[in-house]
Amino acid sequence: MKKIATGNKAVAEAVKQANPTVVAAYPITPQTEIVEQIAEFVTSGQMPARYIAVESEHSAMAACIGASITGIRTFTATSSHGLLYMHEMTNWAAGARLPIVMANVNRSLGPGWNIWAEHTDALQERDTGWLQVYVSTVQEAYDATLMAFRIAEHNDVLLPVMVNLDGFLLSHIMQPVDTVELGDFIPKIHLPHAIDPKHPAGYGTLTGPDQQFKFRWEIERSMRDSVKVIEETEKEFAKRFGRKYGFTENYRCEDADVIVIAMGTLGKEAEVAVDLLRNEGIKAGSMRIRWLRPFPKLDLKGKEVVVIDRDYSFGFGGILAGEIRSKTGISLYSVIAGLGGQEVTYDDIADFVRTRRTGEEFWFGVNAHV
């Protein structure tokens, strides 16, 4: 059924359909609408879940961990400082191999108090063992949330999944969303290591280096195995519901000389810039990175590349640019744009391409080349 919904409402709708047994969450701007909507679904009986109104994000993730280890489906949502506050627990969730699904509404970090879109919050979580997907439309927020449960709970994965959507730009925009009849798309959850009083075991006990090393390796092995599970899940989703997704969304890339790479809504707006540039005779393409973890294989041979980072790692550079450089070995033009919700238009993106200086870094908001 097609309707108009915000990104937040679309996530909540997907969660309702995925039907978790426990949702534990703490409100934070601009995520609030997700938890309010879920609380309303639960209160009105549309969702049989238990909603635990925890007193902090640290407790939100801890409660999800405690619930998940019993073998049931769990969900939470957060943003920005909330995500950072649960950072200890996000590591725990992945290490404990729990298929928790979380929506993170990407937002800048204080100080100062800035509630607008930035990716630095989620990117600070990239080494935790969570799978991370970044979406660019309300429809994709809905679709990715549904798929997240199937991917996380797949027994070849058993790692948590974070669905990232841009604060306000996507969380609060109203766009058409086509909801699906889910059927058995998300199979019944089966957690092989679920806690069971009939079979006492110690979870997360004192562990020596040899065993700890193996546990780390197993996380990485599952992260690698998740590539296939993601591909299968997206293929099955396309087959059942008609919408196709991949590790990246490529737009007019085949014959492009220069490719713009970005994540989230910027990656969608970049497609408009590509059309503009093509009209000027510049053979541009857009590659929107969807899955940051596991990081996709990128074929950028023979292309010039402009990476737009809505984030930064101080003393290093744009985080996405760094990841692409390290994985492909290419030299690129790194643009830092959209920090703290700074407005970046398709005209701006087209300008980044027109005036690109490969090998350099450009801070758009302060007009500084470094």
Next chain:
Amino acid sequence: MYEIRIHSRGGQGGVTAARLLAMAALHDGKYATACPFYGAERRGAPIVSFVRIDDKPIKVYSQIRQPDMVVVLDASVMDVVDVLHGLKKGGRIFINSAGKREFAGFECRNVDLTGIALRENLVVSGSPILNTPVLGALASMGIITADSAKKAIREMFSDERNVKAAEAAYKEMSA
């Protein structure tokens, strides 16, 4: 792509008007997006919302700088905000006002939505509701169809007075 900027005051339903407009456009078989200006909203302060309508999926997230149309739900914001800012040459303006206004180079229409809301007894907490009757006015200007406008209103509100007010605005504008 047709881009509309809606001016109102916080609490007057400008965001809901944008949402209803997008819903109606969807019923017309088009693509639409609606969003508020992302700021700290204060009751009574001038605010803007944006609506984009197109035949193709909409990929633009940045704010509307050169709207095709401006909708003013509360004429008093015109004293403090330049509602014509960026409006395309020959662009259209709709003002909730009993008095006719002229702006050189633009097509300006008006109807007294507040009066209509009061006549239809469409008042919540002492304030006349403007976000549903405005859909009638916009349907009359051809932005959306009257049928889709009514469908969108009924999806969101069960009170039939909303539809009546929209019909009244449509009739007054079309007369």
Next chain:
Amino acid sequence: MLKCTSACAGCSDSLALRYVLKAAGPDTVMVVPACCTSVIQGIYPNTAFNVPVYNIAFGAAAACASGMSNAFRAEGKKTNVIVYAGDGGTLDIGIQAMSGAFERGTDFLYICYDNEAYGNTGMQRSGGTPMGAKTTTTPTGKTDAKKDIDAIVAAHDPPYMATACAAYPQDIFKKVQKALTFRGPTFLHILAPCPPGWRYPTEKTVEMGKLAVKSGMWVLYEREYGKVTIGPQSKVAMKKPIPLEDYLSPQGRFKGIDPKIVEILKQRITKNFQRLAAEEEASA
């Protein structure tokens, strides 16, 4: 509780644990934050517990248990969910999560075993360390009073809460059994004397716990739906406490304690007795 624990010699916590687990029975899951019990339970792949134990980060036990309890109840399971946390994980870093879980009416038993310092990391001061006690971060003795966690928990008005002491294991057994008959959050605060931390010979553990009760430094009581009942051992102590010095002097941590602080501790004991007696009378 099985063999193969890795507790210190003379550890009163492992004594308390034995009775907690016995009282709780097999349909139980323990949630343990970072504390001595993280060590005591054994080293992977072994476990000394005959129920599942879920280990969680320091400040997260009550929240984790909250999720677990909700998940079990949603599935129609009556499994006991017991947090077993130290004074650090309860009075200090875990207090927010605990307060939240109590406020939300979580169906669980929260047990704090209190050895009055961060034992696992080598005896640093905690909110549970009494005034005058030396720890590695209060080398000349703590200048602040012990945090009254029982009053804080009581403010959440749980249906049942009690204090206990590892020196009276039968009392622990009864109180755990009783706590588990209630729906909603219950609390048990166990004083757990610690030979290396309190600096006394390992064989004196039970004696040290008894001295704490007899001197009034520790009071045994229950609070059931607000009704206070002081335990018989503490009733005796209230009538005729042993000199506080008898409790302090065998412990290295109180060596050289300022007499002024001993006076403050004595005043605190008297005040505490009076307050509890008044509460018992008022709620009778």
